[in-house]
Amino acid sequence: MIEFTLWDIVRNLLLAARWTILLSAVAFAGGTIVGLLILFMRISKRRWVRQFAEYYIGLFQGTPLLMQLFLLFFGLPLLGFRIEPWTAAVLGLTLCASAFLAEIWRGGVQAVPLGQWDAGSSLGLHYLKQLRLIILPQAFAMTRAPTVGFLVQLIKSTALTSIIGFEELVRTSNAINNATFEPFKVYGFVALIYFALCFPLTRYAKMLELRALKH
Amino acid sequence: MGYVLDFGWLDDAITLIASGAAMTIFLIAVSAVAGIVLSILGAAARRSRHALLRQAIAGYVELIRNTPFLVQLFFIFFGLPSLGIRLDPVVAAILAMTLNMTAYTTEIVGAGLDAVPKGQREAALALGLRPRLVFIKIVLPQALKVIFPALTSQIVIMMLESAVVSQIAVRELTYEADMLQARTFRAFETYFIVTLVYLAMSIGLRRLLVAGGNRFLAGGVS
Secondary structure (H helix, E strand, C coil), X not given: CCCCCHHHHHHHHHHXXXXXXXXXXXXXXXXXXXXXXXXXHHCCCCHHHHHHHHHHHHHHHCCCHHHHHHHHHHHHHHHCCCCCHHHHHHHHHHHHHHHHHHHHHHHHHHHCCHHHHHHHHHCCCCHHHXXXXXXXXXXXXXXXXXXXXXXXXXXXXXXXXXXXXXXXHXXXXXXXXXXXXXXXXXXXXXXXXXXXXXXXXXXXXXXHHHHHHHC | CCXXXXXXXXXXXXXXXXXXXXXXXXXXXXXHHXXXXXXXXXXXXXXXXXXXXXXXXXXXXXXXXXXXXXXXXXXXXXXXXXXXXXCCHHHHHHHHHHHHHHHHHHHHHHHHHHHCCHHXXXXXXXXXXXXXXXXXXXXXXXXXXXXXXXXXXXXXXXXHXXXXXXXXXCCCHHHHHHHHHHHHCCHHHHHHHHHHHHHHHXXXXXXXXXHHHHHHCCCXXX
């Protein structure tokens, strides 16, 4: 058996945490892009488009993320795509994030007074410009705190990708644990690393929330 | 290509899926009840006169809310035995789910308690009710009414998150799905069906809770 010093454990966990951070960042960026699309559909004037977005959001919020990951991981190869844990992880988290972000931002869009839309059209702006210049900036400003809050949730969700075989923090910790038989120490450190990643963001979200209340 | 979806295995699998779903419902029922009771105590303690108690609860809430449920589960199931606490998978799952649930609902219940106007408490005290009775009879029912939708969402989220406890071999829905797909080699179809079962369960659970709330909370859910 190889001897692991405490430093070996911590160093390997910290190295693995890079993948957790990268995956979170990529999924958040992807989720933002897809989420905007879903948002546009969710507030569309056409009923069936709205309905579709509503079902999309309901589907992702009403099923376990683990199942979504499994379905992608086992389903996409059937369609002829070669899929690796990283691809399934990014895709799954992106789609899931898009549903949650779209729903958060929809709340923001609906909180913008209707007069703002009227004001936009009276200035001669067409629909997309009204959205881009008037509605969305206000909607995003209002939903900054829940968006950061969701980022925390997303970082925690990356832990699930260990189950489909993506080598991030939790999967590495399982491997280290199997070699060292020190689960208390290993999972304790893992928890601390996640805490160090998430806690500042949680505090930031709280601060944004308090600031929004003051206005 | 040429892959044809096959659901022929479903006939034999239906009892397994049903027993897995029953386990999932059992897990969420126990941890939701325990979590809500504990979080009422936690929220009350968070507002008590003892600074140490307040800080301990705040620390617990932050610790749980900023770490993944999977890690909490592994810590409890694999980590605690090295302290001499050996838990059955089901017990470990319920413990992890309850601890996780309590952290979130403590915040929710706390927000509800803060939302009850101060005058309600003062009026009840002025009528000569004992402080404990004031809390149970006056403040808590009003708080529960306000937070009921948030509690419902949290319970549904926890139900979905319970899929993770399959990782410590609790025989719930996801675990049965894993076993089935290993036997039938029909991974996609198996997870597809089980995902639909989860979807139905989350919709059903939400409806049930809202209906229950309307029935038992005076004046219905806001």
